[in-house]
Amino acid sequence: MIKRSAMETRLTPIGIISSCYKEKFGIPRQAGLVTDARATLELLPPFNRPEAVQGLESFSHIWLLFIFHQSAGQGWNPTVRPPRLGGNRRMGVFATRSPFRPNSIGLSAVELEKIECKGSRILLHLKGVDVMDGTPVVDIKPYLPYADCIATAGGGFADEAPGRLLEVCFTPEIAETVRVLEENNYPGLQQLIIDTLRADPRPAYYQRQPQKNSFGMKIHDFDLRWQFSEGRIVVSGLVKESSSG
Amino acid sequence: MIKRSAMETRLTPIGIISSCYKEKFGIPRQAGLVTDARATLELLPPFNRPEAVQGLESFSHIWLLFIFHQSAGQGWNPTVRPPRLGGNRRMGVFATRSPFRPNSIGLSAVELEKIECKGSRILLHLKGVDVMDGTPVVDIKPYLPYADCIATAGGGFADEAPGRLLEVCFTPEIAETVRVLEENNYPGLQQLIIDTLRADPRPAYYQRQPQKNSFGMKIHDFDLRWQFSEGRIVVSGLVKESSSG
Helix, strand or coil: CCCHHHHCEEECCCEEEEECECCCCCCCCCCCCCCCCEEEEEECCCCCCHHHHCCHHHECEEEEEEECCCCCCCCCCCEECCHHHCCCCCEEHHHCCCCCCCCCEEEEEEEEEEEEEECCEEEEEEECCCCCCCCEEEEEEECCHHHHCCCCCCEHHHCCCCCCCCCEEECHHHHHHHHHHHHCCCCCHHHHHHHHHHCCCCCHHHHCCCCCCEEEEEECCEEEEEEEECCEEEEEEEEECHHHC | CCCHHHHCEEECCCEEEEECECCCCCCCCCCCCCCCCEEEEEECCCCCCHHHHCCHHHECEEEEEEECCCCCCCCCCCEECCHHHCCCCCEEHHHCCCCCCCCCEEEEEEEEEEEEEECCEEEEEEECCCCCCCCEEEEEEECCHHHHCCCCCCEHHHCCCCCCCCCEEECHHHHHHHHHHHHCCCCCHHHHHHHHHHCCCCCHHHHCCCCCCEEEEEECCEEEEEEEECCEEEEEEEEECHHHC
């Protein structure tokens, strides 16, 4: 009855994300958890027309539908181990937001700070993102509070935002580095680092391996390093990547 | 830098919707507006495994990502005329939830009433839908209140649910027919009809053509007919479709 050919659909990216998160490790587990997590979405031709986003600036938040390009094509399993459950209980893939899904589409509600039109370049400036640099976006939709914000919804095993947040400290040298960087192109950098790290980005299996104590991730143009010390996170390194000069 | 081949993604339906809405005309303009709008999502092989939905029943609402199969392949325009604005102002396609989009993906938050596993059949019973019968679904995600419900979001030109709702009346004969049907397989039928019609499903151009006064749509197995009389909607027909016996 249903034609298979009519059912398969090909997606074309309408834009590409430039994100402060340069690799998968460390990305917040949902959108909105790290307010200062910034990204820019640049529309690709032929979608880079100011008319296509006309009226969008009146919405405070938008939906991004995007491709999990790092996990696309890697197959799927009927069950996954959500980090929320400590990585030791299996849940159905459709009961999670895992990137390893039958169709590798991600969904995030992010804050739309502004839309910038520079000649043929259309740039959407976003906050509160949970998407990686280079992510292909396949759709933008306005966030409609009356339909999308369901205050009575029950969130099952993930009913509340991740609860246990760690304390994050900076060495005096790094604190000074961050202060200078905030005044030069990286506003909100300290809060971005705190909010990203305090949720403890380690996979659950590392949390059971206290012998590994030192971690790193790329954020903006920096190699960020931190250690665990008496239950706290101590930021111990913030070095500009050599590849970026 | 970005490989085109790596960017194109093919979607495979994971399930098909059986909805009370059998045609495009009359479908609510967003999910959640008509509580008694019911649908069933049946998972297709190889996705029809109970493990794949394990834990999903603990969520009250889920996201459906689906294909606008009636408008897919019909192209897109940078601007559309949202019904919300009376059909006479153009907005950027990305500032609307129009089905005529570069990638024909729809997004709806619907109520998950229950999950039924009957042998190899996995059926998700849904309420508050705005999707048509036969719609291919490409993903299910749990609705996560802490990330998805943004109470502070500003909804631009569509900030509130459609405001002007019409009064809906039934002739005595139809009221009796509805009462009997509600006791036999169609619970909530009266409220479904009222909530579907009171938002005035006519396209804006009909609203400017008062000479056309009689309308019809298919709902469940019925041909539903109504007329406009002194600003009210009067339900004047509810006949079982001959094709369904």
